[in-house]
Amino acid sequence: MADMVAAGCEDGTVRLFRLGDEEGVSGGLELVKTLGPIGSRVTSLSWASTPSGGIGYLYAGTADGTIHRFDAKTGRTDGRMTLERKGSATSSGSGNRKNERVHSVLEWSDLYFLLTLETHTADVLFLAVSDDERCVFASGMDHKVVCLRRLSATLACEEDNGSKGVWSLAHAYRAHQLDVRALAIVHLSKSSAPEHNNVGAWNPNRSHRDGSANLAHREILVSGGLDTKLCTYHVRNFTEHRPKRIWPFPYNSVVSISAAKRMLLAQHRDKLELWQLPTKSSSSSNSSDQLNDDDAQEGNHRLLCELNLNKEGGSALVCSAVSPCGSFLAASDVMDLRLFRLSSGPSPTAGPRVEKIRMTQEATQSAQLVCFTKNRLITATRNGLINIMTIVQPNNDAVSKKKNNNKSNNSSAKLIDIEHSFRYCEDVMKVEDNYEDELIGLPFTGLKVSSDGAWLAVSGIIMSLVYSLDSMSLHWKLPTCSSRITSLAFPPSSTLTNRRVGDDSTLVLSSVDNKIHVYDVEAKRLADWSRENSENFPTQLRFRSDPVVGLAFRPEMDTTPETMITTNNNTSDTNVVSEDKSTKQSLQVVLRSHGFLCFVDLGAPIPSNARIHPPSHLAAKNDVARRLRHIEQKKRQMKMTVKMLEKKKAKDSDVVNEVKRLRSNSIGSEASLTDLTSLRERSDSLNSEGPTDHASLVTSTSTVEEEEEVDDFNRNFAITLKYRPVIFADYLSHDEMVVVEEPWLKIMNKLPDPLFRQKFGT
Numbered sequence: 001m002a003d004m005v006a007a008g009c010e011d012g013t014v015r016l017f018r019l020g021d022e023e024g025v026s027g028g029l030e031l032v033k034t035l036g037p038i039g040s041r042v043t044s045l046s047w048a049s050t051p052s053g054g055i056g057y058l059y060a061g062t063a064d065g066t067i068h069r070f071d072a073k074t075g076r077t078d079g080r081m082t083l084e085r086k087g088s089a090t091s092s093g094s095g096n097r098k099n100e101r102v103h104s105v106l107e108w109s110d111l112y113f114l115l116t117l118e119t120h121t122a123d124v125l126f127l128a129v130s131d132d133e134r135c136v137f138a139s140g141m142d143h144k145v146v147c148l149r150r151l152s153a154t155l156a157c158e159e160d161n162g163s164k165g166v167w168s169l170a171h172a173y174r175a176h177q178l179d180v181r182a183l184a185i186v187h188l189s190k191s192s193a194p195e196h197n198n199v200g201a202w203n204p205n206r207s208h209r210d211g212s213a214n215l216a217h218r219e220i221l222v223s224g225g226l227d228t229k230l231c232t233y234h235v236r237n238f239t240e241h242r243p244k245r246i247w248p249f250p251y252n253s254v255v256s257i258s259a260a261k262r263m264l265l266a267q268h269r270d271k272l273e274l275w276q277l278p279t280k281s282s283s284s285s286n287s288s289d290q291l292n293d294d295d296a297q298e299g300n301h302r303l304l305c306e307l308n309l310n311k312e313g314g315s316a317l318v319c320s321a322v323s324p325c326g327s328f329l330a331a332s333d334v335m336d337l338r339l340f341r342l343s344s345g346p347s348p349t350a351g352p353r354v355e356k357i358r359m360t361q362e363a364t365q366s367a368q369l370v371c372f373t374k375n376r377l378i379t380a381t382r383n384g385l386i387n388i389m390t391i392v393q394p395n396n397d398a399v400s401k402k403k404n405n406n407k408s409n410n411s412s413a414k415l416i417d418i419e420h421s422f423r424y425c426e427d428v429m430k431v432e433d434n435y436e437d438e439l440i441g442l443p444f445t446g447l448k449v450s451s452d453g454a455w456l457a458v459s460g461i462i463m464s465l466v467y468s469l470d471s472m473s474l475h476w477k478l479p480t481c482s483s484r485i486t487s488l489a490f491p492p493s494s495t496l497t498n499r500r501v502g503d504d505s506t507l508v509l510s511s512v513d514n515k516i517h518v519y520d521v522e523a524k525r526l527a528d529w530s531r532e533n534s535e536n537f538p539t540q541l542r543f544r545s546d547p548v549v550g551l552a553f554r555p556e557m558d559t560t561p562e563t564m565i566t567t568n569n570n571t572s573d574t575n576v577v578s579e580d581k582s583t584k585q586s587l588q589v590v591l592r593s594h595g596f597l598c599f600v601d602l603g604a605p606i607p608s609n610a611r612i613h614p615p616s617h618l619a620a621k622n623d624v625a626r627r628l629r630h631i632e633q634k635k636r637q638m639k640m641t642v643k644m645l646e647k648k649k650a651k652d653s654d655v656v657n658e659v660k661r662l663r664s665n666s667i668g669s670e671a672s673l674t675d676l677t678s679l680r681e682r683s684d685s686l687n688s689e690g691p692t693d694h695a696s697l698v699t700s701t702s703t704v705e706e707e708e709e710v711d712d713f714n715r716n717f718a719i720t721l722k723y724r725p726v727i728f729a730d731y732l733s734h735d736e737m738v739v740v741e742e743p744w745l746k747i748m749n750k751l752p753d754p755l756f757r758q759k760f761g762t
Helices: 213-218 396-402 407-411 424-431 528-533 618-665 670-713 744-748
Strands: 004-008 014-019 029-035 042-049 055-062 066-071 077-082 105-109 112-117 124-129 135-140 145-150 167-173 180-187 219-225 230-234 244-246 255-258 263-267 271-276 292-300 302-308 317-322 328-333 337-343 353-357 367-372 376-381 385-390 418-423 444-449 455-460 464-468 473-477 485-489 506-511 516-520 548-553 563-568 573-578 588-593 597-601 718-720 726-733 736-741
Touching (some): 135 180, 255 726, 263 736, 271 317
Antiparallel strands (some): 105 112, 124 135, 367 376, 455 464, 597 718, 726 736
């Protein structure tokens, strides 16, 4: 019965379907039988397994508060249970939904009612059960996710309820702002489990009292609400770890820029917006050596054009990109890929002229990711192909002459066709024999080309590969990281002034555990920087719940003042943030997450503690308090050690006095000479080791605060929390960065009002 699908219907029936690939049916569903009707519309279904592991029963819940049990083999109803109904139905309108009905969580065994637990102040919408059936999770309209835990039988009167223990409310969280409509138990394998608390705030250095760290690590509860957020919880350690939020934004950014034309492309569901970024103000300067997020000036970005690409019955856009030169634009949905040429408009104030470029049928197949090089368009398709297409850069003179050409001349233009295709799925199966045809359809997570156009890096769910665009062949399979790869990028050639880091073949990757990995693609090895610093990242970065999802490299330094442009997706204001100049030309990269930005200099030493900006932020204050507690604790430990050593020296000073006494009173007897020799050896050892250890401890005590002061002056791995949630971040030049954020209040204003809750004292 593992290939069966049950569907509850409005007419009170349950229809059973068999999955495809049986009896001549391929890739579809086949209706097997219809169960019921059972009196009212079916609102919920659940399969129940037998002790042997097979499917034994199908439970169906109806709108009239009745639960029916069907035998999965015969399809007959062999049991039913009618629940208690309280109050009237609750309206699902967009207004304030007050508490009209109180729902409870019930427990039964063999369809015998056991108990009722009042856990919510509104309707219970979803339930989930842990693998060992000791924890039940419930969510509802009151934004709450509760955990019901069954205590052991020794703490309860098992003979009273026959439930092998009593149930109690363990804990509840309100991580969502609206109804929690879905719960799911996710099982993580050991190979895919993160090394830290990015999922469910798990800390490997923390011991678990129940000795089930591995099981708790592999079993995660995920909740989804109307507020578009996902939250993760630990099943076994539900009360010990707070839920972690997953932002409702894609890892691959929906924004791209053309630094040459200072244009920004924003992707929406069915349209594209092309914006003109403001020019850099010459009056903005900062002579300070500190990163100052508050020193900002406002600018204006102008909407150049808006492309509505939605067809009749069309689907949402999947990916889009603008070329670095600003002359081409590509967009794709699940149906086809479209390529456009951008040319100057009739006047400087008018928007660009957009012309669709004709492509062959094979070249227009749907893409998951697109990227541009100087003369190529590269797409990653749904069927696992990496298509390389050559495009011709437009000439201004040729474009002006073509304005007077007729349509017949335009129709004779050469179509854009595929130059070469890499078969990612086949290449993966060549490298690893454990994968089969199910690789087709898996999403790509990254697609980047080196600055010289020689290397193409592709990352997917399974592995990351590097292709040579010169020989059009597979070059290298990147080593498997400890966590999933979230983004990858090649630094621009203008930043490669520090040859200790790499050259055009340098590839930088980020992973879910907030680590960055630097590879030398041409030499097929891990770079020296990663070998030396792979485990030295600051704790403020490694243990953040938001994973790094993007990389932005800083171009070569110029003589202009450094600024950072930040764009608010909700308004038309552009902020220019001052940033200090670095005199050392080394590879610098910004790690982008939806919750923070981290500035990394690969040529500077890595501090033990990262600075958090702005200082007034609650996370920055908590981090300062934590560091102060660490300093005081370390100083107390060293002072206690010094006192113990001083007591030891005072105690052993009696040994020195005893040596002098024996030496003065020695008459030459054998016993006194033996005692004198042993005491002299002990005294010599104290004189040689004791003062040295004491001096080193005193020095260490005085340098604890000095080490912290050194970290304060080290700007490497500085983290800013001012812009969140961050959709996009990249450099326009050495002293300009574009940051696009999506205000959370803007999203909440488009959602229905939350459930009304009477607050205390009102």
